[in-house]
Amino acid sequence: MPMTRVLLVEDEPAIAELVAINLRHAGFEVSIAADADTALAAVDRVLPDLVLLDWMLPGQSGLALAKGWRADPRTKVLPIIMLTARADETDKLAGLDGGADDYITKPFSPKELLARVRAVLRRKAPQALDEAVDVAGLVLDPATRRVTRVMDGRPFEAKVGPTEFRLLHFLMTHPERVHSRAQLLDRVWGDHVFIEERTVDVHIKRLREALTPLQCAHLVETVRGAGYRLAPRAMAPA
Numbered sequence: 297m298p299m300t301r302v303l304l305v306e307d308e309p310a311i312a313e314l315v316a317i318n319l320r321h322a323g324f325e326v327s328i329a330a331d332a333d334t335a336l337a338a339v340d341r342v343l344p345d346l347v348l349l350d351w352m353l354p355g356q357s358g359l360a361l362a363k364g365w366r367a368d369p370r371t372k373v374l375p376i377i378m379l380t381a382r383a384d385e386t387d388k389l390a391g392l393d394g395g396a397d398d399y400i401t402k403p404f405s406p407k408e409l410l411a412r413v414r415a416v417l418r419r420k421a422p423q424a425l426d427e428a429v430d431v432a433g434l435v436l437d438p439a440t441r442r443v444t445r446v447m448d449g450r451p452f453e454a455k456v457g458p459t460e461f462r463l464l465h466f467l468m469t470h471p472e473r474v475h476s477r478a479q480l481l482d483r484v485w486g487d488h489v490f491i492e493e494r495t496v497d498v499h500i501k502r503l504r505e506a507l508t509p510l511q512c513a514h515l516v517e518t519v520r521g522a523g524y525r526l527a528p529r530a531m532a533p534a
C-alpha cells in the first residue's frame with residue numbers, strides 16, 4: 297500500500313522539522329511547504345491525504361489557503377488540520393468555518409498531533425489509514441494485504457490484485473454510498489490520471505471474481521446509471 301501522504305505547510309523550520317520527524321516516525325510520508333505558493337504547487341502536483349496547515353504564513357494566510365481548496369472541486373474534501381498559535385475562540389471558529397476539519401493550538405505534543413491526524417483521517421479518508429476494515433465479516437487488512445472471511449469456522453482468503461485491493465479498500469471504507477466511475481478513478485487510481493471510465497468496469501469485474509470464493513461478490517453492487525457501491529446488508533449468512 298502507498299504510504300499516507302501528509303503535506304505540512306509551516307514557515308517556521310524548527311516546528312516543521314519537529315512535526316515532520318514525528319509523523320515520519322509514525323509511518324507517514326511528509327513533504328514540507330514553507331509558504332502558500334509552494335503549498336499550492338505541491339497540492340496541484342500530487343493530492344495529499346491530509347494537510348497540516350499553519351495559520352500565519354508569509355503571503356497568503358493558512359485560512360485563505362483552506363478556503364481556496366474548499367472552493368475547488370478537486371480539493372473540496374481534502375482533510376485539513378489548522379496549526380496555530382492563536383488560542384482565541386473566534387479564530388478557532390473562523391478556521392473551522394474556513395473549511396478546516398480540526399484545529400490544533402501551538403504548542404502541542406507529538407502524541408496529540410498524531411491522535412488528531414488519525415482521527416481526521418478515520419473520519420474523512422479512512423482508506424489512507426493502515427487499519428483493518430471489517431464489513432459484515434469480510435475483512436481487509438492493508439498491513440498484511442489480505443482479504444479474508446471466516447466461513448463454517450474456517451478462514452478463507454481471496455486472491456486480490458493490487459488495483460482490485462485498493463478499489464475494495466475504498467469501497468469498504470465508504471460503504472453504502474454510490475460512487476461514480478469518475479469518482480472511483482479520482483480516489484482509487486489517483487487524481488491527474490487519465491484513464492477511460494470503462495477501466496473501472498474491468499476492475500470491478502475482476503474484484504467480483506476475486507470475491508466469489510468468499511461468497512462476497514454480490515456485495516459489490518452496480519447502481520444503474522450512477523456507478524458502484526458496497527452494500528453490506530446484502531451479505532448472505534456465513
Ligand code: CA
Pocket residue numbers: 306307308350351352353
Ligand atoms: Ca507561521
